[in-house]
Amino acid sequence: MLYYPEVMIEPVNYICERIEALNPIHSKKLRKSMEFFDDKYNELAGAFFEKYIQLLHAENKTLDYAIDCYLKMIADVNAETLEFLRTGKYSSSTFDEVNARVYASPETMAYYMHGLILSQFLWKHHYQVFDYFINTLPQYINTTKSYLEVGVGHGLYLSKSLEILDDEASFTVVDISETSITLAKHFTNNSRIAFNLRDIFDFDNEEKFDFITLGEVLEHVEDPLKLLSKLNSLLSENGTLFFTTPTNAPAIDHIYLFNNVEEIRKIVRQAGFQIIGERAFLSEEVSPEKAEKYKIAVLYAAFIKKADV
């Protein structure tokens, strides 16, 4: 019997039941997301969990392992949120700090990335961003001969791009964490992808890319304007960059605090881009004004291209 009748996917029901037993306070939040999910969600989540559970089994892991990872990530977010509300700042301010604490720690990275990939199908705003991406990407099939993803993490966005874009397109990945590269390699299982274990600031390529994806990385660097400018230099003349970044979202690896969406738009323009399409998804059921006032996370996503000169 399905415990959460709104969601017809068995693994999601199992996850929700386990979380209700292990963290009843958090499970109340999940219930709200479940109410939002529809038939399309059931289709996407069904396909995702089929693939993801296979990956877990191939690594001798179970869905319980992934749930445990997710709950560790939630504990981190809760601790970071308490500090953030007290100080008004993210707990880390330098890349070196975060690199030592997170990216260079295989244990932390593993639970973080498995937790994050589950959140894509458990949190309404994470699912909404993913849905926005996969609904819009087909517009770029004809113009994308080369695709770059920076900060691939678990590899979910990359796997969808491989499905959607042309079979002839080339795929390149840059990520600073060995754990992310390994997980994304296993999740996508595709020999067409060139993986680069590197800091994006140390990456160069002779050919420019037609499409670049940068999911939740901008807030991980000390100078997001420098990162967007770097990506502008890697983008082809008519290329498109899709990026996501949150406002007011404390996490163990977030450095740069965006207080509101306008601050993000400002650096987009400063880096020589114009916005083609954008969305802002609220993490709680509040108005955008209340989110800014009470420092509640908003996940911003945009398709941008080089500004006309």
Ligand SMILES: C[S@@+](CC[C@H](N)C(=O)[O-])C[C@H]1O[C@@H](n2cnc3c(N)ncnc32)[C@H](O)[C@@H]1O
């Ligand atoms: C929060 S995860 C995002 C995962 C995925 N893109 C998403 O949207 O859910 C951030 C990823 O960016 C990578 N990363 C952070 N700083 C980076 C840098 N300077 N260069 C390359 N990768 C970086 C991390 O290793 C991690 O895999």
